[in-house]
Amino acid sequence: MPQTTSAAGRKARQATTASFIGTAVEWYDFYIYGTATALVFGKLFFPTASPTAGTLAAFATFWVGFLARPLGGLIFGHIGDRVGRKNVLVTTLVLMGSATTLIGLLPTYATIGAAAPVLLVLLRAVQGIAVGGEWGGAVLMATENAEHKRRGFAGMWVQQGSPAGSVLATLVFIAVGNLSDDAFMTWGWRVPFLLSALLVIIGLVIRLKVTESTDFEKARQQEEGAPKIPVVELFRTSRVLVLLGVGASAMGISSAYFTNTFVLSWATSDLGVHRQTMLDILLILAVLQFLWQPLAALLAQRVGTVRVMAGALIANIVVAVPMFLLIATRDSTLIGVGLALGVLTGCSYYALLAGFLSQAFPVKVRYTGVSLAYQLCSTIIGGSTPFVAQWLLTRGAGHWPVVGYYITLLLLTTVCVLALARYRSGPRDDAPGTEARERESLPTVA
Numbered sequence: 001m002p003q004t005t006s007a008a009g010r011k012a013r014q015a016t017t018a019s020f021i022g023t024a025v026e027w028y029d030f031y032i033y034g035t036a037t038a039l040v041f042g043k044l045f046f047p048t049a050s051p052t053a054g055t056l057a058a059f060a061t062f063w064v065g066f067l068a069r070p071l072g073g074l075i076f077g078h079i080g081d082r083v084g085r086k087n088v089l090v091t092t093l094v095l096m097g098s099a100t101t102l103i104g105l106l107p108t109y110a111t112i113g114a115a116a117p118v119l120l121v122l123l124r125a126v127q128g129i130a131v132g133g134e135w136g137g138a139v140l141m142a143t144e145n146a147e148h149k150r151r152g153f154a155g156m157w158v159q160q161g162s163p164a165g166s167v168l169a170t171l172v173f174i175a176v177g178n179l180s181d182d183a184f185m186t187w188g189w190r191v192p193f194l195l196s197a198l199l200v201i202i203g204l205v206i207r208l209k210v211t212e213s214t215d216f217e218k219a220r221q222q223e224e225g226a227p228k229i230p231v232v233e234l235f236r237t238s239r240v241l242v243l244l245g246v247g248a249s250a251m252g253i254s255s256a257y258f259t260n261t262f263v264l265s266w267a268t269s270d271l272g273v274h275r276q277t278m279l280d281i282l283l284i285l286a287v288l289q290f291l292w293q294p295l296a297a298l299l300a301q302r303v304g305t306v307r308v309m310a311g312a313l314i315a316n317i318v319v320a321v322p323m324f325l326l327i328a329t330r331d332s333t334l335i336g337v338g339l340a341l342g343v344l345t346g347c348s349y350y351a352l353l354a355g356f357l358s359q360a361f362p363v364k365v366r367y368t369g370v371s372l373a374y375q376l377c378s379t380i381i382g383g384s385t386p387f388v389a390q391w392l393l394t395r396g397a398g399h400w401p402v403v404g405y406y407i408t409l410l411l412l413t414t415v416c417v418l419a420l421a422r423y424r425s426g427p428r429d430d431a432p433g434t435e436a437r438e439r440e441s442l443p444t445v446a
Helices: 005-045 049-083 086-104 115-143 149-157 162-176 181-186 188-194 196-207 214-221 232-236 237-248 248-269 277-304 303-327 334-359 363-382 383-391 401-423 434-440
Strands: none
Touching: 005 049, 005 086, 005 115, 005 149, 005 181, 005 188, 005 248, 005 383, 049 086, 049 248, 049 363, 049 383, 086 115, 086 162, 086 188, 086 196, 086 214, 115 149, 115 181, 115 232, 115 383, 149 162, 149 383, 149 434, 162 188, 162 248, 162 277, 181 188, 181 248, 188 196, 188 232, 196 383, 196 434, 214 232, 214 363, 232 237, 232 363, 237 334, 237 363, 237 383, 237 401, 248 303, 248 334, 248 363, 248 383, 248 401, 277 334, 303 334, 303 401, 383 434
16 A cells, blocks of 8 residues: 555655664774774784885775675675565674674784784675675665655765764774773774674664665566566666766765775874874764765755766865875874865765665666675775875875875766766666656756
């Protein structure tokens, strides 16, 4: 039976809340790994390497999580398109929380030798598989239950999980960062990982109450049903959308790891900024992002999603050089101002990315399409960001090669956002009529 307006609205709110909270927990897990990578993993798991080589090795383990994300996208995208979104999201949350908690219990190199970094890499891979299936499902659960005109805003709340997770991660690291260096390196860094178990329980309680998404239920009732192998159907009908989705996601994934991982490492090592000072700055930036993203979504409802996304990306290009110059001053206030320039421009685009991508793919392969595009970008571009930036920095030419790399990613993202907006605006194979085309389009596209 058709849902009443109040019932549909209640279902949409529950789905959005569950997607936001679950995603915040998952991103908390992912961010604490990035923070620990910048601060401790090189010393504890690769102590026989030089400081520079140890940092690069730690960033390489960080990248492993991104290498595993497309696998998670394929596995859980297949299940999500065939069986449904809800059960996948429960599974990914448990998987992520288990891996994160085990990292907090992991012996270091000093205790078990080479087995320590091997186990770290394996658990990081499990994290990657979990988040590879999580993001796309959370986006779809929120947007597919929302009214048409509010799907972009619903997608924004999934994106709010990133700064919310960052705030949680940074707060916990600030708390343990007040310990002495010996205590922090011995047991303090483990606390954020062990707290993940509690957060996962909270997320599960909320997610288990949510019913299946409205769009998926409608698609399942159609005679043709879901494709037997969604990824095959995806590349048969929508491979250009996948490629453009990869490019359109580039800066959305990379920007956080420029800030929370590479800049944190650069500032606390080469620039000599105190660890606690940088964590305080990152906390303020995460709060700023959380407050700013809803404003960007509201603006997009008035002037158009693509206009806001493209304008924000162009503004980010303009502020890129000043941002790095301010960071290089070593002054904590100026570092905060520089990073705020990048965050305000970058998150205006990031807030809209989830809704933008979710409406680019047909319903029957949407979970696989969204997940694969986003997670392939994570592997190829996002996860390598701290490693590539650190490698460019160590080549002896200062921070200017890193600036060039940053701007290149912004240009790639801008071009692909505009191309994807144009490409997806045409009629679809599975939507020959006007009504179907409207159902598949994003209402706020310029």
